[in-house]
Amino acid sequence: MPTSSANLYPSPKYLKDQAYEQIKRDILSGQLASGVLLSERSLAERLQLGKAPIRDAINRLRQENYLSVAPQMGIMVKPLTPKDVADTFEARVIIEPQIVKRLAGHLTPSHRSILEANLEQQKSCIDRGQATEFVKWDVEFHMALVRAHGNADLVRMMERICERTFQVISSAFDGSVTALSPAFKAHKSIFTAILRGDASSAEVRMNKHITRTRDLKAPVDSNPNE
Numbered sequence: 011m012p013t014s015s016a017n018l019y020p021s022p023k024y025l026k027d028q029a030y031e032q033i034k035r036d037i038l039s040g041q042l043a044s045g046v047l048l049s050e051r052s053l054a055e056r057l058q059l060g061k062a063p064i065r066d067a068i069n070r071l072r073q074e075n076y077l078s079v080a081p082q083m084g085i086m087v088k089p090l091t092p093k094d095v096a097d098t099f100e101a102r103v104i105i106e107p108q109i110v111k112r113l114a115g116h117l118t119p120s121h122r123s124i125l126e127a128n129l130e131q132q133k134s135c136i137d138r139g140q141a142t143e144f145v146k147w148d149v150e151f152h153m154a155l156v157r158a159h160g161n162a163d164l165v166r167m168m169e170r171i172c173e174r175t176f177q178v179i180s181s182a183f184d185g186s187v188t189a190l191s192p193a194f195k196a197h198k199s200i201f202t203a204i205l206r207g208d209a210s211s212a213e214v215r216m217n218k219h220i221t222r223t224r225d226l227k228a229p230v231d232s233n234p235n236e
Contacts, residue, residue: 029059029067037076037087038177039142044089053085090181098174099224105168106152106220107213109159110200115207121158125201128154132194139187142180144194149176151197175223182226192222 033053036042054064068085071077078086117125128151135144149172156168196219203212 024063025059026063026066029053029057029063030070032057033064033067033071034076034173037071038173038180040177040180042087044087046087047083048085048087050085090178094174095178095224098171098178099220101167101171102175102220103217105164105171106155107216109155109164110204110212110216111209113155113158114204114209114212117158117204121154122205124154125151125158129194129198129201132190132197136187136190136194141187141190144187144190145176145179148179148190148193148197155200179223179226193219196222 033042042048050061050064050068053068054061057064068077068079072079076088078088080086128147131147132144132151135141135147152175153165153168153172156165196215200212200215200219203209203215
């Protein structure tokens with residue numbers, strides 16, 4: 011059962027993992043903005059950690075294409091490009107409608123409880139005006155569906171895709187709670203279709219929901235060479 015806060019990242023055991031998870035979280039949420047020069051020292055001070063775990067985290071995030079490191083320049087959060095956004099949503103449109111189509115009529119009681127609790131948290135976030143927290147539960151809703159499907163390879167793939175989705179939504183979102191209601195209603199309608207065993211409706215509703223999210227048109231780097 012989910013806790014009171016959407017836990018997209020488990021508590022890391024080692025300092026290097028703690029540094030990696032926190033820096034990634036700050037990148038995805040927009041707290042570390044793209045295009046701003048960073049350094050090992052500034053990140054170490056920000057996280058109150060030594061340079062060794064920070065250096066390890068930087069290398070991992072550079073390999074994952076979240077950071078760029080240039081000699082004589084420093085460390086920079088890589089901006090989202092139009093291709094980044096297009097690739098993310100193309101993958102989602104291919105994968106997620108098929109997942110809910112296959113889940114229709116086959117949701118286990120435990121996964122049903124997880125999704126119901128998630129929807130309750132989404133509603134609570136809207137009622138309390140907690141827009142940022144809502145976005146976390148939004149992304150977790152989609153991951154919960156993938157976990158319910160049970161394909162471990164898809165879970166690993168979707169973890170990366172959902173992280174990028176969170177980054178896109180965070181960069182586009184203006185903080186307005188009213189903008190969240192359509193997403194919540196879409197989630198409820200998808201969940202209801204799954205419970206009814208209506209595979210066609212679940213598939214269509216998920217496709218429309220992903221398309222609408224894509225059309226939020228996140229601010230991205232318009233460099234045509236990217």
